[in-house]
Amino acid sequence: MKPNRKKSHFNVAVIGAGAIGHDHLASFRLHPAARVVAIAEVSPERGREAAERFGIPELVTDYRALLRRADIDVVSIALPNYLHAKVALDALRAGKHVMLDKPMSTHARDAAKLVAEARRRGVLLMVGQNFRFTLETQTAKQIVEKGTIGDVYHAKTSWCRRAGIPRIGSWFTQRRFAGGGCTYDIGVHALDRCLYLMGEFDAAAVSGQTYAKFGPRGLGNGGWGKSEIDPKAPFDVDDLSVALIKLRSGRTVLLEASWAAHGPVVDENTTQLFGTEGGLDLPPLRIFRQTPTGYSIEAVDMLPALVNTNRMVHFIDCLLGKAEPYVKPAQSLAVQRILDAIYASAATGREVRIR
Numbered sequence: 001m002k003p004n005r006k007k008s009h010f011n012v013a014v015i016g017a018g019a020i021g022h023d024h025l026a027s028f029r030l031h032p033a034a035r036v037v038a039i040a041e042v043s044p045e046r047g048r049e050a051a052e053r054f055g056i057p058e059l060v061t062d063y064r065a066l067l068r069r070a071d072i073d074v075v076s077i078a079l080p081n082y083l084h085a086k087v088a089l090d091a092l093r094a095g096k097h098v099m100l101d102k103p104m105s106t107h108a109r110d111a112a113k114l115v116a117e118a119r120r121r122g123v124l125l126m127v128g129q130n131f132r133f134t135l136e137t138q139t140a141k142q143i144v145e146k147g148t149i150g151d152v153y154h155a156k157t158s159w160c161r162r163a164g165i166p167r168i169g170s171w172f173t174q175r176r177f178a179g180g181g182c183t184y185d186i187g188v189h190a191l192d193r194c195l196y197l198m199g200e201f202d203a204a205a206v207s208g209q210t211y212a213k214f215g216p217r218g219l220g221n222g223g224w225g226k227s228e229i230d231p232k233a234p235f236d237v238d239d240l241s242v243a244l245i246k247l248r249s250g251r252t253v254l255l256e257a258s259w260a261a262h263g264p265v266v267d268e269n270t271t272q273l274f275g276t277e278g279g280l281d282l283p284p285l286r287i288f289r290q291t292p293t294g295y296s297i298e299a300v301d302m303l304p305a306l307v308n309t310n311r312m313v314h315f316i317d318c319l320l321g322k323a324e325p326y327v328k329p330a331q332s333l334a335v336q337r338i339l340d341a342i343y344a345s346a347a348t349g350r351e352v353r354i355r
């Protein structure tokens, strides 16, 4: 397929009809110019369930059959992490626009191939960082850019759960399928939102540590995901991680992610920015600043969205030329480099420099 951004209608194939695959299917329905025409799913039961629920005419088990269909413009990938780069690369090589769920890959080397291939083909590649699309994130971005909190020099960002491992024994908790644990799974959201708000993605150095204190004992189980459980599979990924990230400008980010940990919060994600004239955190979005009479903590009214708050609707808007891509491939590659560096730092016990 030759990329054609002047089309008025886009046929979509969703690959992977598990938990988030259903969200992909539901979200594309929200755009009048998108039609999901096919699903690829290796599980016949999950494939049938999704095809029936969303009224999708074609169901296949081998996604490559869909890449050969010239009438399919967009491929939306909702697969276990280890398949992201391979399937996305196959789709890009077939000339398809690709919506790829997070994390971009399980290695920055493979993520870089996606960035290069998308550029070469002139097709749209976007990683579905849904935290970025919330109205609160979009409002916070506008506040930071207006200079309300001055120069942002430091940030803390986290997604921490008390008992939210996405089902022990599923692909999520096996390194060969997931590549990593909570760092890749939920740390990626907290990090991407933070770097987006800071307006800087490239890191100079990362010092990280990872732990697995719950999963290996069968504790901290959550309920996410539809794939099969292998009760004998080893839990060999992280269930808590921390990192100090030094950006190229010298600014810093503290990242924390946990699938399971003893603590006061059941499930909470927060990004906090520290600026020279004030601070902000979200969600919910608040601004902290000195006033002539004391100190204020203000709730913030939402501003108009920069882009549609649904990532799939935005993706189609980009293909129609109605919006500029909000999550850029180079940004997602930079995030992947940092996540990989956290694992490398944890493995070596040293700070990892990113070139």
Ligand SMILES: NC(=O)c1ccc[n+]([C@@H]2O[C@H](COP(=O)([O-])OP(=O)(O)OC[C@H]3O[C@@H](n4cnc5c(N)ncnc54)[C@H](O)[C@@H]3O)[C@@H](O)[C@H]2O)c1
Binding pocket: 015, 016, 017, 018, 019, 020, 021, 040, 041, 042, 043, 046, 061, 063, 078, 079, 080, 081, 083, 101, 102, 103, 128, 129, 130, 185, 224, 225, 226, 227
């Ligand atoms: N953006 C988000 O907020 C968000 C939320 C949850 C999950 N995710 C990401 O989405 C991806 C999928 O997660 P999930 O929760 O839906 O997992 P899941 O286990 O529920 O679903 C994965 C599906 O992929 C299918 N599959 C595996 N190999 C396949 C192949 N070769 N061809 C076709 N289908 C295949 C499985 O049978 C399963 O149905 C993961 O990478 C995860 O990180 C993103």
